[in-house]
Each structure stands twice: as structure tokens, then as C-alpha cells.
Amino acid sequence: MTLSRLSAALLLGASFGLGGAALAADVDVPGVPESEDAIAIPTHNWSSQIVMSHVVGDLFEKLGYNVEYTPTDSQAVYEAIRKGDVDLEMEVWEGAYGPAFEAAKAKGGIVDAGNHDAVTREEWWYPEYVKDVCPGLPDWKALNACAEKFAAPETAPKGRFLGGPVDWLKHDAERIEALDMDFSVVNAGSASALWAELASAEKRKAPIVLFNWTPNFIEAVYKGEFVEFPAYGEGCKTDPAWGENKTETYDCGNPPDGYLKKAAWDGMEKKWPVAFKLLQEISFTNEQIAKMAELVDVEGLEADEAAEEWLDQNEAVWQPWLDGLRS
Numbered sequence: 001m002t003l004s005r006l007s008a009a010l011l012l013g014a015s016f017g018l019g020g021a022a023l024a025a026d027v028d029v030p031g032v033p034e035s036e037d038a039i040a041i042p043t044h045n046w047s048s049q050i051v052m053s054h055v056v057g058d059l060f061e062k063l064g065y066n067v068e069y070t071p072t073d074s075q076a077v078y079e080a081i082r083k084g085d086v087d088l089e090m091e092v093w094e095g096a097y098g099p100a101f102e103a104a105k106a107k108g109g110i111v112d113a114g115n116h117d118a119v120t121r122e123e124w125w126y127p128e129y130v131k132d133v134c135p136g137l138p139d140w141k142a143l144n145a146c147a148e149k150f151a152a153p154e155t156a157p158k159g160r161f162l163g164g165p166v167d168w169l170k171h172d173a174e175r176i177e178a179l180d181m182d183f184s185v186v187n188a189g190s191a192s193a194l195w196a197e198l199a200s201a202e203k204r205k206a207p208i209v210l211f212n213w214t215p216n217f218i219e220a221v222y223k224g225e226f227v228e229f230p231a232y233g234e235g236c237k238t239d240p241a242w243g244e245n246k247t248e249t250y251d252c253g254n255p256p257d258g259y260l261k262k263a264a265w266d267g268m269e270k271k272w273p274v275a276f277k278l279l280q281e282i283s284f285t286n287e288q289i290a291k292m293a294e295l296v297d298v299e300g301l302e303a304d305e306a307a308e309e310w311l312d313q314n315e316a317v318w319q320p321w322l323d324g325l326r327s
């Protein structure tokens, strides 16, 4: 911190008890913050995204930026960014949001802020003991052959596929239709409802197939596998002629090695150039993201506490990003 900023912070501290957020920067980069307006960071309904958003918000605050968190629907967020209602997105999952992001980008107003190191997969998943009930897994045809074993009262005689909240928009019903499967989708109301059903099924060793993804805390707690659907290919989600069903889209699985992207409002680079540069630099690994989820879903921390804990444990990861902004 320069002398003049230090004395300004002390003065403010003296008159208001504690320093104002914007002047309490622990990393001094000349000219930052370029605007005192809060950077609006949207949060969704799964743990890693909320924790990661707070991690990045805390890093912005270390630089002296003001930050606000805005709970936002995970599909609608791409339009919200285009309009500048919120300023960035930390987790664009290719399987779930690739199409929404690409559509928004084509309209203008949202930019690609680079990929995380992480490789992602979002897919139907079952705990390991289900293999004994349903031989031939992870092949989707084997799953379908024993669909009735997954039946619930509201789906019988069809099997129940427990999907995530509807805003995750996974097109599971379209896939079931395109592949002519004997399953019905039941959507969980929240991520924690998914995990509660998994825990309960696991205790009874009851057959269950549900939506899951990686990186997630699940791999640290349960053994299990993703279902293998016909391999994803370009065109599966848009071109009915693609794949084994010639008249329907979604006759494939999600990409097994999807990207995880950051995105930003296209005005961010002008309004907060250094924050935008930091956003571009930031890249998390599978392991780091799984840990963010674990701090909440296993260790029971609130998202903001989990972010602080994560930052405490990973200074060697983020300090170089901040140091790089001085040059």
C-alpha cells in the first residue's frame, strides 16, 4: 500500500471505526479500483459455484474492489450478463450451459474469459453396489434392461431417474425419449435433496440412478460410476439426423471431458480492467473445485466461511495471480 493510501485508510479507520472496504486493500495496484461500483457476482444452487464465487469476490476485495453477490437462475444468468445486470460467471459447465453460453455470446454482450484447468463431466450416476443388481453396467442398455428395479411409486413400472433442479436443464426427458428408455425423470428440488436421497439409498443398498457431476465432493465420499450413453458428438443436441435416432436430438451422453469456463459482461474489461485481467488469470483444478464443494457439503461450512478457509489453505495458488497484476 502506498503511503497516501495507507494514511487515507487510517484516517477513515479513525473516523468510522473500521476502514471502508474499498480502501482496505491488502494488495495495492495503482489505479485500482477503477470504479467504486460493486462487481455483481451471480451465485447458483450448487456448492462449488457458490464457494468459488466467494473466493473470487474475496480476491477482488483484497485488491480494493467492492463486490456484491446476486442469487441468479443458472440458465437465465447468460442473458443477465449480456444486459450487465451481473458481471461474470465463474462456472460455465459445458454439459449443462455450453448451448446457453454460446447462444448468448452470438447475440453479443458476453465474452469468454478463459477455461479453468478442470475437466468436467455431468451425467447419470449410480453407487457401486448397483452393479450387482444390474449386470452389464455402466452401459446404458444394461441400465435400461433393469429399469423396473429403479421404479418408485410415481414412476412404476418405469424406473425413476432422479434429476437435479429444473434450472440445471439437462434434457433428460428428451434423452429418455430419443433412446426409447423405460425411465421417467423426477427432479429433486435442490442439490441437498439429491445427496439426501443418495445417502438414504446407500444405507438400504437400494437401487438408485441420479444426476451427478465431477468435480464434486461425491468422489471423496462414495464409490460409483457414470452411465455410458452413446458417445457425445457435435450435432447430437441440435441435429435430429445425428446418432442412432434419426428423428430426435439428445440421443447421446454429455461430453465426458467437458470444459469449465469463466464468462464476463463485455463492459467489464473497460470498467474494471484489473479485475477482468485477474478473472482471465484464474484457473482452478478438479481437486481444488472438489475441495470447495467438500467444505460445504461434508464439513458443513457456510459458503463464505468455506471461501475463507479455502483461501487460507491455498495462498500459494492465488498469491501469484495477485502479484502478477502489479506488472
Ligand code: TMO
Binding pocket: 046, 093, 096, 122, 164, 168, 213
Ligand atoms: C451444473 N452442475 C454442476 C450442477 O451440473
